[in-house]
Amino acid sequence: xxxxxxxxxxxxxxxxAGDPKLVGIVLLSLRISxxxxxxxxxxxxxxxxxxxxxxxxxxxxxxxxxxxLLGLPSVVVGLVVYLMLSRAxxxxxxxILFTPTAMVIAQAILITPTxxxxxxxxxxxxxxxxxxxxxxxxxxGLGAATTLLWDLRFSLVIIVLAGFGRAASExxxxxxxxxxxxxxxRVMTTSIALETSKGDLPLALGLGFILLTIxxxxxxxAFLVKETAQRRYG
Amino acid sequence: xxxxxxxxxxxxxxxxxxxxxxxxVGARRIxxxxxxxxxxxxRTIILGPNGAGKSVLLRLCHGLLEPTSGTVNWSSPELPxxxxxxxxxxxxxxxxxxxxxxNVTYALDLAGVPRSQRKQCAxxxxxxxxxxxxxxxxxxxxxxxxxxxxxLARIWALHPEILFLDEPTANLDPGATHExxxxxxxxxxxxxxxxxxxxxxxxxxxxxxxxxxxxxxxLAERAPADRFLKHPNSPDAAKFLEGELPW
Numbered sequence: 001x002x003x004x005x006x007x008x009x010x011x012x013x014x015x016x017a018g019d020p021k022l023v024g025i026v027l028l029s030l031r032i033s034x035x036x037x038x039x040x041x042x043x044x045x046x047x048x049x050x051x052x053x054x055x056x057x058x059x060x061x062x063x064x065x066x067x068x069l070l071g072l073p074s075v076v077v078g079l080v081v082y083l084m085l086s087r088a089x090x091x092x093x094x095x096i097l098f099t100p101t102a103m104v105i106a107q108a109i110l111i112t113p114t115x116x117x118x119x120x121x122x123x124x125x126x127x128x129x130x131x132x133x134x135x136x137x138x139x140x141g142l143g144a145a146t147t148l149l150w151d152l153r154f155s156l157v158i159i160v161l162a163g164f165g166r167a168a169s170e171x172x173x174x175x176x177x178x179x180x181x182x183x184x185x186r187v188m189t190t191s192i193a194l195e196t197s198k199g200d201l202p203l204a205l206g207l208g209f210i211l212l213t214i215x216x217x218x219x220x221x222a223f224l225v226k227e228t229a230q231r232r233y234g
Numbered sequence: 235x236x237x238x239x240x241x242x243x244x245x246x247x248x249x250x251x252x253x254x255x256x257x258x259v260g261a262r263r264i265x266x267x268x269x270x271x272x273x274x275x276x277r278t279i280i281l282g283p284n285g286a287g288k289s290v291l292l293r294l295c296h297g298l299l300e301p302t303s304g305t306v307n308w309s310s311p312e313l314p315x316x317x318x319x320x321x322x323x324x325x326x327x328x329x330x331x332x333x334x335x336x337n338v339t340y341a342l343d344l345a346g347v348p349r350s351q352r353k354q355c356a357x358x359x360x361x362x363x364x365x366x367x368x369x370x371x372x373x374x375x376x377x378x379x380x381x382x383x384x385x386l387a388r389i390w391a392l393h394p395e396i397l398f399l400d401e402p403t404a405n406l407d408p409g410a411t412h413e414x415x416x417x418x419x420x421x422x423x424x425x426x427x428x429x430x431x432x433x434x435x436x437x438x439x440x441x442x443x444x445x446x447x448x449x450x451x452x453l454a455e456r457a458p459a460d461r462f463l464k465h466p467n468s469p470d471a472a473k474f475l476e477g478e479l480p481w
Contacts, residue, residue, distance in 0.1 A: 129328065130328050132293070132298050132322075132324065132328075133324060133328035135298060136296060136318070136321065136322045136324075137318065137321075137340075137341050137344050137388070138317060138318040138344045138345065147330070147340075151331045151332075152331075232372055233332075233372045233374055233375070234329075234331065234372055234373075234374025
């Protein structure tokens, strides 16, 4: 207990002093995870909304697959991306294995189905309520999906955050495709794993605090946005 | 009303012809072979008890449901992908999470009205229903009566040739009901054909020129409103009128 409190104290010291190593790791983590979320939203939100408002052969199968991918193991994603990007792999010529770009790809693959499946559920529930009115006004297909995405923008913030949370807290995939190279691909989660195994608890704890704080602050922000918007727009 | 966005510029949709229209869900026959024509002009009230199939019939006419057999034919059908020339007001209107003005301009956008004209058209429509002061208020926090007025403002801006209304005042108090009926009257006076479902006899009396009485999925009687409400021909209609409160 004593060593934990000492480590925690040291960790606060590192955070308060703005330790350059720690700041570098945090910024890289945020850059990678936010880029992955951006890609995940650009693909996942329109995909989820379009599937929610459309009828086509294989729709049910696609929904089952998307829901199944919610539980996609991150190490499996890491392994597949590794195999694709390794020198012998089909995309080996890109030369991006063990770079932040590879980590963005892995995280984006991991969270796109999450964002698509969750937004599909939210949009489908609302589509049930809106369908007749929108069809009566002449809305159809992709237009309906866009209208619903905009109408549900405050609810979707929570889904985007769920995607960010999964990306930022993920360790398996980024460890495999990033290689945890100091100063290049070392992010918060891989650092925590490494420093813990080395016994450097203050840095691991400090990073853990920051990770938790970021996720909590973002979630609190999203909650407030949703509450305020619901009061204002109904 | 702004002339350049009048939907009635195209050849008339009316009359609407229903030929042997039936609608079934599983083994349940909701509409059982209705054949009739709905022409421009008089306000048509679709009357009948709960579960008679009135709302389903309205949705079949508006194209929200496909008949399981029979046909629904417009004299000059809407072009696929083109703006709609018919509209519908629902018992509970769906309002988007935008301002009242935003809800009307959204409908105008779908109708292909150029962006530069939308705001003016929308404000005219809001003014017409008395919602101009609430134009920038979020639509979903308006009262039930105001939301229904906003639904009518959406319709007003679109200038449809025919307007279907599915019990538009079912959830409203008498004051709001009176106001909604007034707006519907003005729409009709401006040339929009009104087809309204109700099971309120007072409303049928106030708003109807002719009555289509639906019973158990069939068109049991069609008659001028005054004659129907005083001397119904069919026994089912007579029973319905006896069971309802007088106006």
